[in-house]
Amino acid sequence: MLSAGAGARAQQPTTAVSRQSSQLLPALFRDVDPEQRLSVLYLGPATSETVAFFSAYRSHLHIADLFSELPPPATTAEEDRPAFLRRHFTRALQLSADRRFDLCFFWDLFDYLDGAALTALLAVLRPYLHPATLAHGFCMHSPRSPAPPVCYGIQQADTLSIRSRPVRLPGYAPHNQKQLRDLLHCFRLERSVLLPDRRLELLLRAQLAPAG
Numbered sequence: 695m696l697s698a699g700a701g702a703r704a705q706q707p708t709t710a711v712s713r714q715s716s717q718l719l720p721a722l723f724r725d726v727d728p729e730q731r732l733s734v735l736y737l738g739p740a741t742s743e744t745v746a747f748f749s750a751y752r753s754h755l756h757i758a759d760l761f762s763e764l765p766p767p768a769t770t771a772e773e774d775r776p777a778f779l780r781r782h783f784t785r786a787l788q789l790s791a792d793r794r795f796d797l798c799f800f801w802d803l804f805d806y807l808d809g810a811a812l813t814a815l816l817a818v819l820r821p822y823l824h825p826a827t828l829a830h831g832f833c834m835h836s837p838r839s840p841a842p843p844v845c846y847g848i849q850q851a852d853t854l855s856i857r858s859r860p861v862r863l864p865g866y867a868p869h870n871q872k873q874l875r876d877l878l879h880c881f882r883l884e885r886s887v888l889l890p891d892r893r894l895e896l897l898l899r900a901q902l903a904p905a906g
Contacts, residue, residue, distance in 0.1 A: 711743065711847075714854045717887045718897045722797055722828050723851045726751070735795040735822070737761075737803055741847035743855050748848075756795075758787050760803055761845075765865035766811045779814030787818060794824045800831035801846055802893070804878075805868040812877045820880045820902065827900035829881055832893045834868040841866045842891040 726732055732753040736744070739759045748755045763786050769775045798819070804812065832846070843862055847855040871894075875883060881898040889895055 710857075711849075712856045713849055714856055714889070716852055716854050716895065718830065718885060718895050719848065719854065720852045721885070721897055722830060726796075728752070732797065733793060733795050735798040735819075737799060738801045738847075739845060741845075741855060741857070743849050744847040747850065754793075756789070756793070760786060760815075761801075761806070761863060764806050764863055766807070775810055776814055779811055780818055783815045783818040789822055793822050795822055795827055796824075798823075798827065798829040798898075799848075800829060802832040802841075804831055804833050804874060805841065806863055806865045808865075808867060809869070809873070809877055813879070816878065816880050823880060823900045823902060825900055825902055828884075829896075829898035829900070831896045831898065832889075833871070833874055833896060835888055835892045835894050837868045837870050839868075839892050841868075842893060844891070 728751065730752065732748075732751050734748060734753055734755045736755060736757045737760045738757075739761060740757045745755070760783075763782075766779060766782055769778045807815065834841075841862065843859045844856050845859050847857070849855040869877065878898065880900060880902055882901040883896060884899050885897040887895045
């Protein structure tokens with residue numbers, strides 16, 4: 695089953711697809727029971743190979759292309775920015791109240807959200823996580839590095855698909871690794887791998903403090 699948040703039907707890149715092996719993707723699928731329904735949050739443009747990959751699982755795939763929403767809308771001086779951003783991401787994600795995600799794919803979204811926006815996004819997501827939720831994402835190894843103009847998908851359980859982005863995305867301002875660890879308040883870093891494009895591939899696990 696596939697569901698969509700705001701921006702999920704944005705046109706995907708049409709350039710040629712290349713492949714890159716991943717050391718971390720297999721960890722997300724290693725313990726998946728093929729008979730158990732898998733709930734997946736995918737925060738990026740839907741690619742044909744990714745949709746085909748998840749069609750082999752008994753999965754609910756919720757796609758919300760937050761990249762098509764960049765940069766997050768600005769607030770006026772009178773507005774409470776944290777509350778405003780939480781409302782923005784609530785609208786963009788369009789999540790069902792009873793949903794709990796087993797896997798979350800952030801891709802390189804962390805590099806395009808400032809601290810307030812990333813904090814607000816995770817505050818909205820937290821009620822939809824459970825203690826065994828795993829997540830995958832990227833961040834630049836050095837905040838001074840230029841943005842690689844590519845977007846990723848899933849070709850196989852150990853293989854990423856890579857397409858060139860048709861245009862550069864607005865708002866590129868990567869965090870250093872300490873800042874990002876602090877901002878990812880409901881996840882802990884399990885493992886990271888440095889990729890050829892100087893980006894770190896991240897494996898995250900939910901770290902949920904008691905609500906309230």
